[in-house]
Amino acid sequence: xxxxxxxxxxxxxxxxxxxxxxxxxxxxxxxxxxxxxxxxxxxxxxxxxxxxxxxxxxxxxxxxxxxxxxxxxxxxxxxxxxxxxxxxxxxxxxxxxxxxxxxxxxxxxxxxxxxxxxxxxxxxxxxxxxxxxxxxxxxxxxxxxxxxxxxxxxxx
Numbered sequence: 001x002x003x004x005x006x007x008x009x010x011x012x013x014x015x016x017x018x019x020x021x022x023x024x025x026x027x028x029x030x031x032x033x034x035x036x037x038x039x040x041x042x043x044x045x046x047x048x049x050x051x052x053x054x055x056x057x058x059x060x061x062x063x064x065x066x067x068x069x070x071x072x073x074x075x076x077x078x079x080x081x082x083x084x085x086x087x088x089x090x091x092x093x094x095x096x097x098x099x100x101x102x103x104x105x106x107x108x109x110x111x112x113x114x115x116x117x118x119x120x121x122x123x124x125x126x127x128x129x130x131x132x133x134x135x136x137x138x139x140x141x142x143x144x145x146x147x148x149x150x151x152x153x154x155x156x
Contacts, residue, residue, distance in 0.1 A: 044069075044127050046115045049107040056101060063096040066111065070119050071127070077114065080155045084110045118155075123148040 021029070047069050050062040060066075067074045074091055082089045087100035119127050121143040128145040131152075139154040 046112055049104060049111055051102070051104050051107050053101050056099070058098040058100060058102045058107070060096040060098070060107065061094070063091070064094045069127075070115065071130070072119070076131075077111075080114050080118070081110060083155050084113070117152060121146060121148055122150060 047062065047066050049060050049066065051058055051060045053059075063074050063077065067077055070077065074096070078089050078091055078096055081096070081098070085098060085100060085102060087098050087102070089099070090097045115127075118131065118141065119129060121127075121129055121141070124143060124146040126143065126145040129141050129143050132140050132142050134140055138151050140149050140151050142149050
C-alpha cells in the first residue's frame, strides 16, 4: 500500500478525470484564464496647464482641475512648483500666480514630472496613490491599487 502511494506522488503528472496534462499545458491553460491587464489607465490623463503670461507674471487658471486629478491639495502642487521653478508663487482663488515668466511647455514638463514622481505608482502605473510620512520622517508614496510603498524626496 505504501509503495502504491509513493508511485502516484512522484509521477509529477496530475490526474484529472483520466486526462494527463504536462506542466507546459497546465501553465498555458492557467495563463489563458487570467484577465487581460492594460499597462496604462486609459481614463487617466495628466492635465495640461492653462497658463498665460501677464507682464512679468505667469498665471495658471486651471490649478483646481490639476489638483482634483492629482488628488492632492493646490497648496502641495504650489509648494512643488515653487521649488522646481525657483520663483515665488501665490494662490488667488482658483488661479496660481507665479512671479516669473514661465513658458507653457516648461510648466507642463514640471507638472508631468510631479505626476510621474508623486502621483503615478511605479509598480502598477495607476494614479491611486497617497503621500504618507513614516515614524522616522521619511515621505513615502502608498499605492491604494497594488499596495506598493516607496520613498520619495520631500519637496516641502
